[in-house]
Amino acid sequence: MSFAIKKLSLVALAGMLAYGASPVFAQTITLNFLTAEKDETVAPVIEGFEKLHPDIDVVHTTVPFDSMNATIEARVGGQDPSIDVFLVDSPRVPAMASRGYLANLNDEREKADAVSNDVAMGIISYKGDIFALPAWTSTQMMFYNKDLLDKAGIAYPGFKAEDRLTYDQVVDEAKKAQAAGAKYGFIPEQIDRYYQLQPLFESIGGGPGLTGEDMLTPDVTNPKWIEAATFYSSLFESGVSPRGVPVDQMSSTFTSGDTAFYIGGPWNFAAFNATEGLHYGVAPVPYFAGGKPVVPTDSWAIAVSPYAAHPAEAKMFAEYFSLDPEGALLSVKNNPIPPVNEIAYKTYIETIAGLDPEIGPAAKEIMTYELANNSVSRPRSIGYVAFEEIMNRAFSDIRNGSAVQATLDQAQQQLTSTLARIQ
Amino acid sequence: MRNMSARGALQLAVIAAFGLLFVLPLWWVSISAFRPEDDIFRYLNPLSLWTFFPNRVTFEHIVTLWTSPFARAIFNSLFVAIATVAGGLVVCTLAAFALAVIEFPGRSLVFTIMIVSFLIPFDAIAVPLYNVMRGFGLQNSYLGLILPGIGNGLTVFLLRQFFLGLPSDLREAGMIDGMGYFQIFWRIYLPLSVPALISAGLIMFIFQWQAYLWPLLIAPATEYKVAAVAIAQFSSAYDVNFGVIFAGAMFVSLIPMVILVAFQQYFTTSVAATGGKE
Amino acid sequence: MTRNKKLLWALLFLAPAIISVIILRLWPALMALHESLLAPRASTYSFENYTYIFSDPVFRGSLWTTLFYSVIVNPLQIAVALGLALLMNNKLPTTGFWRTLILLPVAIPQSVSAVVWSVGFRPDGLINALLGMFGIGEQRFLTSPEQALACIIIMVSWVGVGYWMTFLIAGLQDIPKSLYEAVTIDGANSWQRFRYVTLPQLRRPLTFVLVADTVANFLVFAPVQILTKGGPQGSTNLIMNEVYTRAFLSGDKGSAAAATVVLVLMVLIIVLLQFRLMSDKGAD
Incomplete structure (x- = not known):
């Protein structure tokens, strides 16, 4: 052109x-x-x-x-x-x-x-x-497969902010859906990337993982981080989320009708709507009971x-x-x-x-509300890129079954030495 | 065929088994190019007929691919690879001949330099190399793409190994006939080296055909974009178009296949058949 | 011919290659060396980047992983390539066709090959489905620290074996038939023919394949980047992935350059050893 x-x-x-x-x-x-x-x-x-x-x-x-x-x-x-x-x-x-x-x-x-x-x-x-x-x-929401929920006799989650489920509720229902035939229960799309996982740690109150005036001090081993990371690890131990499926092939697990709950962004609408026979709905991203709702942005x-x-x-x-x-x-x-x-x-x-008479208005409400109220940016730090790289590796290891505490300790150590060169 | 022994049949069976094993992933790529996007990852497990054959066929990906500037990218890749092979063969055969045949002071030093040159990871020097090439004003040009492939230490090494294997009587006979080094190179060594030259060409062709980071840096403009980069661009941050990527991969592997088949006969003509080698 | 005249001819033949290698390889490499000697925010040379990377368990881990990987992948690829080359050298019908198929993987962009294998190695992917047919349980492949490196080896061998095989076939075809005929008359069996004719005659092409394959495997990068990013637990963190991560993701150019220099020195030492090993009474 x-x-x-x-x-x-x-x-x-x-x-x-x-x-x-x-x-x-x-x-x-x-x-x-x-x-x-x-x-x-x-x-x-x-x-x-x-x-x-x-x-x-x-x-x-x-x-x-x-x-x-x-x-x-x-x-x-x-x-x-x-x-x-x-x-x-x-x-x-x-x-x-x-x-x-x-x-x-x-x-x-x-x-x-x-x-x-x-x-x-x-x-x-x-x-x-x-x-x-x-x-x-960007913002995210939780997609759910209506057919899989129907099969398990689970009520559809609502799309209003007050209907927001906790992570534990979602995992319970995901397991029920799996018992009724779903291949996967619950998948956060970018499954081992910081962008996707930061909300877990922020929701539970563990902070973004970096502290200090310049945000160059690692803080990924505090009790709240361990707690959220243990929850994350359990998703794979119990088979609720898949190991080994690469991020860019993840949305195909939802379009193929294998996944009950799926957290992702509005970029999925095109593919989801184009998939014949996929009946889905949208709900807000879950939060930890006792914590606050947090959505990546x-x-x-x-x-x-x-x-x-x-x-x-x-x-x-x-x-x-x-x-x-x-x-x-x-x-x-x-x-x-x-x-x-x-x-x-x-x-x-x-x-x-206007995308779809049923999903469209719900998506509009969720996106507008989350962008205005629950969006948390990634830490503002000149060390962010190095931080993200090390954390993504750590998340990937935890996903693949490494011990939570040991992996985060190791990440903390590595962050300390890497960020020291950036200061 | 009718004369084949049981042993020959067994050997052929082993060869064919390897061939099928090697081509299976390519087959899967090719048929996935004809599937609707949401079918691509649908029949992975358990295995069924539909794992290896599309049950719904679409040409949508092929159309998307060829309505993008892919044809131009294929042309660029071919042009760059062929020009590299042509230029590289001249540069590298001359160098290999000197290293194998002429005894001169500093020969092992030059050979070591050639070896070191292909030990250096190209990706790790891409940034300083980019600055060098920008100094020559070679961004977004064919020359910027071709030049780094021409002085290929690996090719020099391959040809030197081959030239060392040619009997020294040959060049001594040439010397007696009053030939200079260039005549010995041109009239004696080159005609005996066709299979080696083809192997050398293969190295340089594959180097360019596989090149990714360098073309991306030096020639990202649509006019000069190569196929490997063009294919990668069907994945963006928010969506990956696997069908089109696989369609691109299919065509990108078909072209070398056609070339290989065309060169098939040269692989089988050997110097040994002519009795030229010691 | 005089010594000087020989030198002049040699220079004439070598000039284009030397000039392009110096400008397009060695000079940029010297820039990397320069960068490796500059500590962050420093303007004078020091070995700080080197002491830093050698004190970093991640870098040391990647060195060991790379060496371990090389010890496995090179003999494996060369053995399979040589085996196939010997089979194909028998000129059975249709071998040309199969040879082309086996060579094809090297023509596909590595980024696409890696996607294909990531599909294959998915826990719910093709390879587990195939294994399941033989009653073998689900393997973890890329998600297991014990199996991931093996998966990388399989993928790069799929790409590389056909390529190296091609050079060995060319080498085999250069062996004069008369040599085989001579030892056959002497009553040599096929192992003896291989041991006393094929191997010695194949020495130079084999040296080439050994050295070139070793170098190629040390520089493997795209498959790791796409399939595992070096994980799980650093088990596939080959040194080029480490260099790339430092240079382009962590933004630590000094330590990336130092890691590159270490890599080049390491490969150079290994290649020189290989030359010594393969040389015939110092002829090479």
Whole structure:
């Protein structure tokens, strides 16, 4: 697409030169935009921006999700001017800002504050300044398979906040469903990743696992952490959740009708709705009795490279993507997750509400409520990425049957020595 | 066939068993490319006919794949691999010949450098290499993709081993006839080396065909994107399109298969048959 | 020909290879060495990164895991590749077809191969289903610290065996028939033919396969990254996975570079030993 546009503007340029037209066209600039998204996801927002700024040609480059870090390290870290603006996984903002990979965007703070909530603003801050503009966010809910619940004679959980089940209730019902024929009882989608599991530890009151002024002191062996991790471990010991199924194959356990309860995000609607014969409902994410409800949040933010060839235009594009309700809405047109922009969100959530006469309104209520009340960001720390990596390994070990206390002790030790090099 | 002994039949059975074992995962990939997405992981266990054959067939993934810039990516991969093989063969045969045939001071040092060059993990030096190539302005260009594959220490090593195996009488005879090193290389060594050159070509072809991190860094633009990267892009943070990825993998393995079949006869013509080797 | 003239010719032949190897391999590698000598936030050289990684049980664990893995995977792959090459060398009908099939896995992007094997190794996956047909109970595969490394070995061998086999077939076909005929007249049996003709004649291709396979296996990375991320309990944390994790995930470039240097030195020592082992009275 951008290729065609480039060609068009070249033709236009040639025409203008021939007729001695204004030099404005000679200044058409190319803005390089890097993401881990498919072309069609960001096409609408780019189109919208180019319509407003005919003299700017936004060229989208996509790299696979798993390679985004390596790409940023090599290209922005190498002071390469051929990336102007890029999407950044928001919990990585502090680490990347501390290494100088993100331009300071503090002069946009007021405008960003006006359309974004405090949680979203917090996660893009480092040492009091902001280094990205909030773009997308995420939230989760619990999907349940109606047929499997019917078979076990279990009542469907309600979708109101006050109907929220505790983790123990869900596991009890999951076991009943398994006794009645379900292959798996209860699956949190990203089963051994910190994003998915942080709510367990936060809900029980164990904290995010990092403390201290700079959030660089590990705290993953306190009694509450052990308690929540023991619960997590028991999911696999009892066979309620599967071992060995990779995260990206997880949703197929729900579409194939094998799973009774499944925690996941709105990105699942497309596949779930397209699956013939799958009857499902949605409920809020559970919580620990005596604790508080906590739901994971955050997604990508949009950042400007400090080495951008066109920093002013890059900033304009980031503003359009984030702060302009029209741009923010276009950015989620082909993307299942919510925009942070509060005005755009109002329109976005109506499309979710309209997905299905029964599930839609329930999903709208759950998502809006959770985003406003129970979202907890990942710890804001320049050591977050290293922390996440070590914790993901520890979770994976616990999932595979390692002793809880020993694994967390080991993680604590490893975190202490790794984070010491980052301080 | 009719002359095959019992022993030959047994050997063939072993070969075929290995062949089937090796191709089974590929078969599963290929048929999964024709399944609807929600059927792909449905018939894993217990085994049934539908584990290995699709019971509902769809061409949706194939269509999605070919309506994306995949054709361009396949062309890029092929072009890069073939150009690397062509350029690399010239560079590496010359070097291997010098290391095997010419006695010069510092020969073992140069050989050690060649060995060290393929011990260095490419992924670990990708970032500094990227800076070097950016210095030459080779981002998003075929040259940026091809160059790192051309000076291939492994290929030099392979060809040197082969050249060492050719009898020294050959070059002595050439010397007596008044040939220089280049003529000996061109008129005596090269014609005897066709099978070795094919093996060397295979190394460089596979190096490029498998390359992932480097092309991703140096040439991420759609015009220069290679197939391995294009396939990886059907998985994003929130959804993985297994059907399309498998369809891509199927085509990406079909192309080398066609090339291998075309080169089949050269694998079986040996120097030994011509009596050229000691 | 004079010594100088020989040197000149050699330089002429070698120049393109040497230049490209220096610019595209050795220079970036020197950058890594430079980085490995800079401690975090330091501007002068020190061995701090090296003392750090050697004091880190995770790195030491990955060194041992890598060595253990190499001791198993290399002989295994070479034995299977050589066995298959010997069988295929008999020129039975249809072997060309089977050879192509066995070579094919190396043509698939490793990221896709790893996905296929992750499906295979799922506890509810294909391999357990196959084993179940023979009455073997469900295995844990990638989720077991005892079995995960074996799973990685199976996957990389599936990729590598056909590749190495191809070089050995080429080597076998270069052995003159007359040598076999001579020993057969002397009454040699098939083991003796293998021991006294095939093996010595195959020395150079075998050296190549041994060295190249060893190096390739030391640098294995994508399968680990996708299948196990080094777990469970570090049992598959091969050194390249450790390097990648440090460089791109933990953002600790200094220790990643130090780990890379240790890796290269270790492989270099092993390869030099292999050359010595395979050399025939110092001819190589």
